[in-house]
Amino acid sequence: MAPHAEIANGDGPVNRGGVSAPTNQKVTFKVQSPNVEYTESQIRSKYTYHTTEVSKVNGQYVAVPKETKYDFTVDTKVPKLGMMLVGWGGNNGSTVTAGIIANRRRLSWQTRRGEQKANYYGSLIMGSTIKLGTDAETRKDVNIPFHDLLPMVHPNDIVIGGWDISKLNLAESMDRAQVLEPGLKALVAKEMATMVPLPSIYYPDFIAANQEKRADNVLEGTKASMAHVEKIRQDIRDFKAANNLDRVIVQWTANTERFADLIEGVNDTADNLLKAIENGHPFINGSPQNTFVPGAVELAERHKAFVGGDDFKSGQTKMKSALVDFLINAGIKLTSVASYNHLGNNDGKNLSEQRQFRSKEISKSNVIDDMVEANTVLYAPGEKPDHTVVIKYMPAVGDDKRALDEYYAEIFLGGHQTISLFNVCEDSLLASPLIIDLVLITELFTRIKWKAASTDGAATKGFEGFHSVLSVLSYMLKAPLTPPGTPVVNALAKQRSALINIMRGCLGLQPESDMTLEHKLF
Ligand SMILES: NC(=O)c1ccc[n+]([C@@H]2O[C@H](COP(=O)([O-])OP(=O)(O)OC[C@H]3O[C@@H](n4cnc5c(N)ncnc54)[C@H](O)[C@@H]3O)[C@@H](O)[C@H]2O)c1
């Protein structure tokens, strides 16, 4: 069997040459506006972006409303999409694969609590709704599934493949992961046994030494070389051709690596770095290491390839990026955050070595910075809460990671508030929907183009894509990568509304302001 996935539909593998019809796209709404045009293949919109420009004049802020006009186009043909996972045989890789098969085949299975049906809970795109507007008659909110806001790939239609330094097939990997119920595993094992990860580049020095026994599926040679890079590029080309795909997105869900040293002449510029990005395949990093060294970002920019990362924001940090936003924006002075967790999966085993833990410690520690810096009433310049991150490997708990947090804050007149959280995160069941969201959003943004609208009739630059560093992915990531020189936003609510409002802008719709004046001024 070719070493890549063909997700079967239950009655044998998908015909290699056939193109499985995308799951029907429901057209649930249309925008009626002189600024929006629907063609056979595009949605075209004229959008006015309202901001407030602030300057300081004689020690006083002066705020000036500003309008910038953009033209957006969205190609509405949803492609046949492939997702290639680096680390496919891991807990996340095997879990997300089983989850997509289960949803695609609408499986249900028995658990000790009764029948369980497949679902996409925990996916922003597949499990949440957005406010489209207000009902013209009842004045009530009209909410629609997030997935229906713009034409998007359905995860059931994603073809999955990838690489792993472990040669176990996906059914064996699923058993090794010990994440899923036996009832579900039994229903998907047959398909998953036909899925075998491609051999990968293994550079022992980058991951924990305790991973060595796992590495029985590696490309010859102990150092990454151009031959290795060419082999990986050929794997992608072969996977795309074999599955008759329109697009492939590569996502790293392999082990956390140590940080890469930024070495002048090696990875500081595009010309000094591998040409892997030349094909233009988007690459998303679900782990915390600094994969996108300056040379990689420059190469992505040069080839207009999307990159995104770092580190899935799945449990403890996701909670933190919402709770810290609430506390500080409520005027409560957070003074310390102690985050401890222990887990017993292979990720935890890899993180038990200092250099790999350090990568994770960094990605988990910066998540409160933007919220603290924005509040100059509570914090003097440079002042920030104590913040510590501890991760311990405890095999007994397996994938059911325990996250224990203490938030300590100053409140009115010298009082204090202590919030203590005990959060059992089933790691891979929380991360797998994020793997799906990252791929769906990245693919959508490959079909969105923009240009500055002409205001005086003068010609403007042609349409182009979003910046190569796809910072709209930040909601799913602990340490969001942003275009060089642009600020990092970690506050969870801001990240979600930024993504929704950009997608609304592509439809010529203003951001949802939550002002609801229609319910206040009458
Ligand atoms: N909730 C979560 O699970 C979560 C949240 C945030 C980040 N992450 C990160 O996601 C990654 C995967 O998590 P996991 O629980 O699936 O870990 P895992 O250890 O179960 O899986 C990682 C897989 O990567 C493989 N691998 C290692 N180096 C490789 C290489 N060079 N090429 C190909 N495969 C390679 C390993 O053999 C393993 O199968 C980790 O870096 C973890 O820190 C996980």
Ligand SMILES: O=P([O-])([O-])O[C@@H]1[C@@H](O)[C@H](O)[C@@H](O)[C@H](O)[C@@H]1O
């Ligand atoms: O996303 P989150 O729960 O804050 O952070 C988690 C870490 O605390 C955990 O040790 C590790 O298993 C996961 O890779 C994940 O990164």
